[in-house]
Amino acid sequence: MDLDAVRTFVAAADAGRFQEAAAELAITQQAVSKRVAALERDLGVRLFTRTARGARLSIDGQAFLPHARELLRVAERAEASVRPGRRPLRVDVIASRGAASGLMRAFHRAHPEIELDVVWLFDIEKAVTAIRSGAVDASFRAVAAPGRPLPEDIASVRVLDEPLQLLTGPGHALAGARSVPLARLAGHRIWMPGVVPGTEWAAYYDDLVAEFGLTIEATGPNFGSDALLDTVADTPALATFMGGRTRLVWPAGHDLRRIPVTDPTPVYPHSLLWHRDNPHPALDVLRAHLAAASAGHDSAGTWTPGWVTPR
Amino acid sequence: MDLDAVRTFVAAADAGRFQEAAAELAITQQAVSKRVAALERDLGVRLFTRTARGARLSIDGQAFLPHARELLRVAERAEASVRPGRRPLRVDVIASRGAASGLMRAFHRAHPEIELDVVWLFDIEKAVTAIRSGAVDASFRAVAAPGRPLPEDIASVRVLDEPLQLLTGPGHALAGARSVPLARLAGHRIWMPGVVPGTEWAAYYDDLVAEFGLTIEATGPNFGSDALLDTVADTPALATFMGGRTRLVWPAGHDLRRIPVTDPTPVYPHSLLWHRDNPHPALDVLRAHLAAASAGHDSAGTWTPGWVTPR
DNA sequence: GCGGACCACAACCACCGGTTGTGGCACTAG
DNA sequence: CTAGTGCCACAACCGGTGGTTGTGGTCCGC
Numbered sequence: 001m002d003l004d005a006v007r008t009f010v011a012a013a014d015a016g017r018f019q020e021a022a023a024e025l026a027i028t029q030q031a032v033s034k035r036v037a038a039l040e041r042d043l044g045v046r047l048f049t050r051t052a053r054g055a056r057l058s059i060d061g062q063a064f065l066p067h068a069r070e071l072l073r074v075a076e077r078a079e080a081s082v083r084p085g086r087r088p089l090r091v092d093v094i095a096s097r098g099a100a101s102g103l104m105r106a107f108h109r110a111h112p113e114i115e116l117d118v119v120w121l122f123d124i125e126k127a128v129t130a131i132r133s134g135a136v137d138a139s140f141r142a143v144a145a146p147g148r149p150l151p152e153d154i155a156s157v158r159v160l161d162e163p164l165q166l167l168t169g170p171g172h173a174l175a176g177a178r179s180v181p182l183a184r185l186a187g188h189r190i191w192m193p194g195v196v197p198g199t200e201w202a203a204y205y206d207d208l209v210a211e212f213g214l215t216i217e218a219t220g221p222n223f224g225s226d227a228l229l230d231t232v233a234d235t236p237a238l239a240t241f242m243g244g245r246t247r248l249v250w251p252a253g254h255d256l257r258r259i260p261v262t263d264p265t266p267v268y269p270h271s272l273l274w275h276r277d278n279p280h281p282a283l284d285v286l287r288a289h290l291a292a293a294s295a296g297h298d299s300a301g302t303w304t305p306g307w308v309t310p311r
Numbered sequence: 312m313d314l315d316a317v318r319t320f321v322a323a324a325d326a327g328r329f330q331e332a333a334a335e336l337a338i339t340q341q342a343v344s345k346r347v348a349a350l351e352r353d354l355g356v357r358l359f360t361r362t363a364r365g366a367r368l369s370i371d372g373q374a375f376l377p378h379a380r381e382l383l384r385v386a387e388r389a390e391a392s393v394r395p396g397r398r399p400l401r402v403d404v405i406a407s408r409g410a411a412s413g414l415m416r417a418f419h420r421a422h423p424e425i426e427l428d429v430v431w432l433f434d435i436e437k438a439v440t441a442i443r444s445g446a447v448d449a450s451f452r453a454v455a456a457p458g459r460p461l462p463e464d465i466a467s468v469r470v471l472d473e474p475l476q477l478l479t480g481p482g483h484a485l486a487g488a489r490s491v492p493l494a495r496l497a498g499h500r501i502w503m504p505g506v507v508p509g510t511e512w513a514a515y516y517d518d519l520v521a522e523f524g525l526t527i528e529a530t531g532p533n534f535g536s537d538a539l540l541d542t543v544a545d546t547p548a549l550a551t552f553m554g555g556r557t558r559l560v561w562p563a564g565h566d567l568r569r570i571p572v573t574d575p576t577p578v579y580p581h582s583l584l585w586h587r588d589n590p591h592p593a594l595d596v597l598r599a600h601l602a603a604a605s606a607g608h609d610s611a612g613t614w615t616p617g618w619v620t621p622r
Numbered sequence: 623g624c625g626g627a628c629c630a631c632a633a634c635c636a637c638c639g640g641t642t643g644t645g646g647c648a649c650t651a652g
Numbered sequence: 653c654t655a656g657t658g659c660c661a662c663a664a665c666c667g668g669t670g671g672t673t674g675t676g677g678t679c680c681g682c
Contacts, residue, residue: 034630054627062431067388087374117378119370119374328660329660339641341640342639361660365659
């Protein structure tokens with residue numbers, strides 16, 4: 001199926017005559033006839049009933065027409081998604097099911113008219129480069145990485161402190177606890193295969209380990225969250241950290257426990273980053289939305305690394 | 312933009328390497344390279360960053376990918392809409408904004424998983440032909456037309472009696488009435504440019520005219536409902552009939568009145584028609600839904616033509 | 623009955639899009 | 653360091669797609 005043929009089909013359906021459609025598309029009537037015939041051959045049905053006064057849609061053509069229009073609409077949006085200038089707002093989120101992603105879903109619910117594209121960048125360094133180049137408009141990150149202050153032209157605002165929870169299977173020693181103090185995790189094996197070395201996530205856990213004497217293993221390949229959950233559920237000696245607002249695809253038949261951590265509660269500090277000179281109109285809307293949504297957070301009894309910009 | 316190129320882009324993005332994508336698509340690596348290059352040239356952006364270990368998505372590529380997937384999904388659905396066997400349920404409704412259309416919208420809300428295609432057929436004769444040939448699965452019609460009983464293999468059930476209302480502008484003699492008896496419409500000009508001669512709609516109004524001595528003008532070309540409403544609003548001598556459950560795009564700035572008609576209330580009898588041997592699984596669901604939704608109608612004080620099958 | 627409007631078919635031709643062959647580059651093992 | 657491997661891009665070639673012009677057939681209205 002060829003998009004040009006679909007475009008021609010829609011034009012012919014609207015015009016009711018191949019000749020008129022041909023004039024609109026700046027091709028000959030014969031070309032329209034051939035394109036439509038090719039589309040009909042591809043689909044295996046007759047789309048028009050030809051008469052001496054034009055071409056009317058057949059029943060199959062009527063059924064196909066709205067799908068054809070939708071196809072052209074989607075194609076237009078796909079092109080617009082990479083068109084420089086007036087493209088959709090492009091936001092980098094740190095994990096597709098994490099809290100930042102949840103914030104963007106809420107933003108989309110509040111402003112469905114704003115076109116969004118969500119991408120993922122490796123670390124804050126790549127994010128800053130992309131923001132400065134204009135390739136992305138905003139980024140959810142923990143700022144700043146240790147010893148690397150943000151450049152002058154990048155602005156940031158803290159939008160969400162996400163408390164970390166312990167995730168264990170039913171056989172784990174702490175599985176029955178309603179909550180667990182951070183100090184009691186010393187000696188337990190905590191497995192974080194998703195944390196890529198060199199990212200600010202890794203820096204965050206490095207600091208957590210150093211300050212509270214935890215044992216975090218980031219070894220082994222990351223087979224995705226499904227495999228992680230499977231392993232944690234089946235291995236009594238293993239637990240993992242998980243953002244308290246992370247959406248999980250809860251594996252059926254597994255008995256996984258989310259246990260709040262206290263004294264202090266480690267929170268992951270999500271900030272929004274953007275370029276001060278970015279003229280995208282939707283960027284202001286996003287910032288206003290997040291400012292309203294993040295009001296009234298309480299940081300008492302929580303922990304963040306020392307290098308994190310204070311609220 | 313070429314759908315084959317988009318398919319190739321998605322395959323390469325999933326595989327991470329052009330060679331693997333080429334194997335999946337049963338073409339050479341060079342062909343994949345050329346297709347992706349052509350797509351990048353069309354879009355004006357680079358979709359992959361080529362490395363010696365494969366090809367990773369660029370930021371633009373990441374933004375484009377979900378749109379590309381959506382495009383292929385829509386293309387698949389478009390093809391399925393005309394695929395013989397297991398295509399979406401295809402229903403003929405009498406007018407895109409009429410009551411039958413409202414019933415189908417309600418059905419879609421109740422069963423969003425059922426794929427639907429809505430078409431429009433000229434009259435009940437065409438509808439019966441289409442149903443018998445299997446080109447459409449069901450049709451909303453007034454059965455039967457005078458003197459033409461339904462064939463044996465077509466089944467029907469009355470699903471909605473839609474009361475007719477009078478639609479007038481503010482200057483009309485009846486504009487202030489809360490309701491109007493049918494007999495009082497004698498002598499008033501009622502304009503129905505949308506009624507096509509030869510359809511069962513026309514037969515309905517012919518009977519209405521004959522029985523109550525109305526003056527219905529079906530002359531003049533039909534410029535669409537917008538033009539109809541404009542004219543009615545501005546012409547004190549004109550009124551028109553309108554289904555009580557018809558959704559209107561109410562013209563801004565016009566003061567149009569919908570006036571119920573009584574003693575008796577003419578109702579338009581919508582029935583669902585289908586082929587007894589039609590095996591489409593969604594057809595049973597639709598019939599069950601309509602049976603449940605149409606329960607408990609009251610036909611006292613209403614009028615339908617004598618040729619209409621009684622409830 | 624004839625002219626006009628419309629679509630389909632035929633012949634022709636340019637160019638798109640596939641193939642094979644080859645080269646350059648990056649990473650790795652010895 | 654070097655040879656080897658795996659990756660993608662470029663070049664040359666070639667068949668078929670998809671455009672054009674020219675023509676024929678059919679239906680409708682005057």
